[in-house]
Amino acid sequence: MAHFTKATSVKDWLDQRLAVEKLEKVMMSEYWIPKNINFLWAMGMVLVITFALLVVSGIFLLMYYVPTTAEAFNSVNYTIMREVDFGWLWRHVHGVAASVVFLIIYIHMFTGIYYGSYKKGRELIWISGMLLFVAFSAEAFSGYMLPWGQMSYWAGMVITNLFSGGSLHADGLVEWIRGDYVPAQAFLGRFFMLHVLLIPLAIMGLIGLHFGALRIPHVNNQDGEEIDFDAEAKKYLDGDKAGSKVMRFANDFMSKDMMVVGVYLVFFFYLVFYNYGFAMDPVNFDPANGLSTPAHIYPEWYFLWSYEILRPFNIDLGLILFAFAQVIFVMLPFLDRSPNTCAANRRGTPFKVWFWLMLSNMIVLTAMGKLPPEGIFSTIGLVSAVLFVVMWLALPVITSREKKV
Amino acid sequence: MKNKEPLILAVVVFFTLVTYYLVEPYAHHVMHKHVDSENFAYADLPAVSKKGDATRGQELVMGAGACTGCHSINVADMPAPMDAVSAAAAYGVNPPDLSNAGVVYDAKFLNDLIKNPAHALLVEHKFDAAKGQMHPMVAFYGAGGDIDQETADMVAYLQSIAVKKEDVTSAMAFENACGRCHAVGYENWTQIGTKPKFKHEKDGLAFDIKVLDYQDTLKKYMGKLPPDLSMYIRSRNEHFISTFVENPQNHLAGTAMPRTGVTAHSMEKIIEYMKDAGDTKRHERESVGKNVMIYIVIFAIFALLWKKQVWRDLH
Numbered sequence A: 001m002a003h004f005t006k007a008t009s010v011k012d013w014l015d016q017r018l019a020v021e022k023l024e025k026v027m028m029s030e031y032w033i034p035k036n037i038n039f040l041w042a043m044g045m046v047l048v049i050t051f052a053l054l055v056v057s058g059i060f061l062l063m064y065y066v067p068t069t070a071e072a073f074n075s076v077n078y079t080i081m082r083e084v085d086f087g088w089l090w091r092h093v094h095g096v097a098a099s100v101v102f103l104i105i106y107i108h109m110f111t112g113i114y115y116g117s118y119k120k121g122r123e124l125i126w127i128s129g130m131l132l133f134v135a136f137s138a139e140a141f142s143g144y145m146l147p148w149g150q151m152s153y154w155a156g157m158v159i160t161n162l163f164s165g166g167s168l169h170a171d172g173l174v175e176w177i178r179g180d181y182v183p184a185q186a187f188l189g190r191f192f193m194l195h196v197l198l199i200p201l202a203i204m205g206l207i208g209l210h211f212g213a214l215r216i217p218h219v220n221n222q223d224g225e226e227i228d229f230d231a232e233a234k235k236y237l238d239g240d241k242a243g244s245k246v247m248r249f250a251n252d253f254m255s256k257d258m259m260v261v262g263v264y265l266v267f268f269f270y271l272v273f274y275n276y277g278f279a280m281d282p283v284n285f286d287p288a289n290g291l292s293t294p295a296h297i298y299p300e301w302y303f304l305w306s307y308e309i310l311r312p313f314n315i316d317l318g319l320i321l322f323a324f325a326q327v328i329f330v331m332l333p334f335l336d337r338s339p340n341t342c343a344a345n346r347r348g349t350p351f352k353v354w355f356w357l358m359l360s361n362m363i364v365l366t367a368m369g370k371l372p373p374e375g376i377f378s379t380i381g382l383v384s385a386v387l388f389v390v391m392w393l394a395l396p397v398i399t400s401r402e403k404k405v
Numbered sequence B: 001m002k003n004k005e006p007l008i009l010a011v012v013v014f015f016t017l018v019t020y021y022l023v024e025p026y027a028h029h030v031m032h033k034h035v036d037s038e039n040f041a042y043a044d045l046p047a048v049s050k051k052g053d054a055t056r057g058q059e060l061v062m063g064a065g066a067c068t069g070c071h072s073i074n075v076a077d078m079p080a081p082m083d084a085v086s087a088a089a090a091y092g093v094n095p096p097d098l099s100n101a102g103v104v105y106d107a108k109f110l111n112d113l114i115k116n117p118a119h120a121l122l123v124e125h126k127f128d129a130a131k132g133q134m135h136p137m138v139a140f141y142g143a144g145g146d147i148d149q150e151t152a153d154m155v156a157y158l159q160s161i162a163v164k165k166e167d168v169t170s171a172m173a174f175e176n177a178c179g180r181c182h183a184v185g186y187e188n189w190t191q192i193g194t195k196p197k198f199k200h201e202k203d204g205l206a207f208d209i210k211v212l213d214y215q216d217t218l219k220k221y222m223g224k225l226p227p228d229l230s231m232y233i234r235s236r237n238e239h240f241i242s243t244f245v246e247n248p249q250n251h252l253a254g255t256a257m258p259r260t261g262v263t264a265h266s267m268e269k270i271i272e273y274m275k276d277a278g279d280t281k282r283h284e285r286e287s288v289g290k291n292v293m294i295y296i297v298i299f300a301i302f303a304l305l306w307k308k309q310v311w312r313d314l315h
Helices: A012-018 A020-027 A040-061 A073-084 A086-114 A123-145 A148-166 A171-178 A185-215 A227-236 A249-274 A300-311 A315-335 A349-370 A375-400 B006-031 B053-061 B085-093 B107-116 B147-161 B170-177 B201-220 B236-247 B264-278 B284-309
Strands: A032-034 A247-248
Touching: A012 A040, A020 A249, A032 A227, A040 A086, A040 A185, A040 A249, A040 B006, A073 A086, A086 A123, A086 A249, A086 A349, A086 B006, A086 B284, A123 A148, A123 A300, A123 A315, A123 B170, A148 A171, A148 A185, A227 A247, A227 B170, A247 A249, A249 B284, A300 A349, A300 A375, A300 B006, A315 A375, A315 B264, A349 A375, A349 B006, B006 B147, B053 B147, B085 B201, B147 B170, B170 B264, B236 B264
Parallel strands: none
Antiparallel strands: A032 A247
16 A cells, blocks of 8 residues: 655645646646647647637536427527526527637648648647547537427438438438437437537547547657657756757647637637528528428538438449548558658649648538539539549549658 | 648638638538518518598597407507407407507508508418408598598507507517517417416316417418427527518418518517527626636636646657
8 A cells, every 4th residue: 555644735745646747747747748749739729719618508508498399499599698697699609619629620620731730740739639539420410400490490401311322211210310210309319418418428538539639749840850858858947948959848839729729719709790691501490390391401611511422322322422521531641652751732733632621621621512503513523522532432542642741 | 840730720720710610601601591571671561651640540540440349559548359269260350459569560561551462462362352352451442531641540540559669568569560470489489379377277268279279270270380489599599580570471482370560670679689589698698708718818818828838848
């Protein structure tokens, strides 16, 4: 059994029992971050803050939300928006954060792709990050069901229909998921549980894994340079703070994190108070009505690119390519055969073109996913969807030919 | 090494804004028909050339015009001939009380409405006299004199008994123009009036049954039950609602919803009513928003200063 001495201070008392000093070093003061990074490396902290905003606002909403098909719409739009003090504020924070979190996730993802941060021992960071993306997607979708408006109902109808597997006609599976022939009480209750319990638990676990996966390989840097963290840390601790290539996570990098968070929150609260419409679709302010289909059914903006990969094809091919699009990003560390870990722009023309074209094409897919599939829009959508698939298939080929830079 | 962060920020902002533009303003522009406001001018209706005389108008309204056979005029102590439910059963919808019609509705519209209801209301596709489909409001064919003068007199009378324009409340405008077809549950408004608080549950249920009876006839008259408008200010928007009310046919050709003929001022009041119902906390949002923005800008400035201080030794 460990030997305990009379504590000299509260900190000492805690240290003997929890090793708080060691913990503080491992997690904060001696968690070494390369200096050669830019503000895009703060997106992790921005995501942590946004997730915290989602959890806190979600807890307040949970106190008043009623998960029944008869009361859900009114509990949100009447009770929370009119009766509860600042209920409107929590709802707008929750709705805007749910949308903005995806913007930051996409920036975080494309930063990772651009700087090759999924290579050289960082594969698990990427994979756990993509699992987080999947979990956040499920969280966003299940949350979108809860106000039980027209978009909740019809998006729920369309997405659960995907599980019939096209020509497989697995209608029994769809009914099993819904607990009914159409989205109804069982469906709402299940998605409520998923949204407030199971998926948040999964997200928290995955965030732990994501951070854990980062601890040994350390974060990447702008040049993909391999840094001897022990040697550089020693230099720093010996007093050569300016000469060392690394810095402490806290307070050194955290001060920059907080600076970025400050700017981000100005943007975020501007959206919450003055431009929230993009995150709260007008159609969802009509109560769910199974007898009246909205003129246009579209998912929230962050799902549009994958929706557009489903849409231009016949149902079976569409579903196959949709499934492909869902999993292919996870495979990135194994599809990129290049020996280089550095900025996409410095890896030679093929990958440079691949990166910027992939980014632009996903924006085109996003736009086409929302626009009605008519005329030129369906043609553009089809070309973009085919291009997306072809580009992923081509990735191992173009990267394996890449020269070492 | 040169500081690339401004360039990186510009790239991030650029792609974000392009995406935003495409999925929000552009996509909505493509998906939704844009209808311009006609400034509530009712330009398709003939101009009023005659100056009305309220005294003669009163005689016509109460006498030869036969308005009070169906309409109540509460300010002139003319009660409704029937209760709302029976009136709806007779006419499809409860005819409005005319106390404030003179201020809520446009004068040009009222002049045309009296002579040719289906024309002014833009429901001639539904009520074609040639096919024997008569509008429940009987047209005024004249009392023997100049019909234009007579309608002008009647409108002058209605204007003389109405409240002043500045005294028109949002509820008055809404209840007059919209409230006999549309319920607003969040404001406790039903098609037959505000639901009172009842001491006995039984009385409340009896009231609900009246509302249901009224809605049943309304459903037959309009083709479907006109929607509850509680959240319409958010599910549609101000511009849509305003241009829809101004001329429903511009948005939805063939709709059974009539043009109501409200003035621009009444429309503002109606929008205010709908905002009170569906965007109740908008004033609080503005004041809280301002304070939060000030707070967060100060936070950002301190964060920046902290970063500068910490990083001084790192370079």
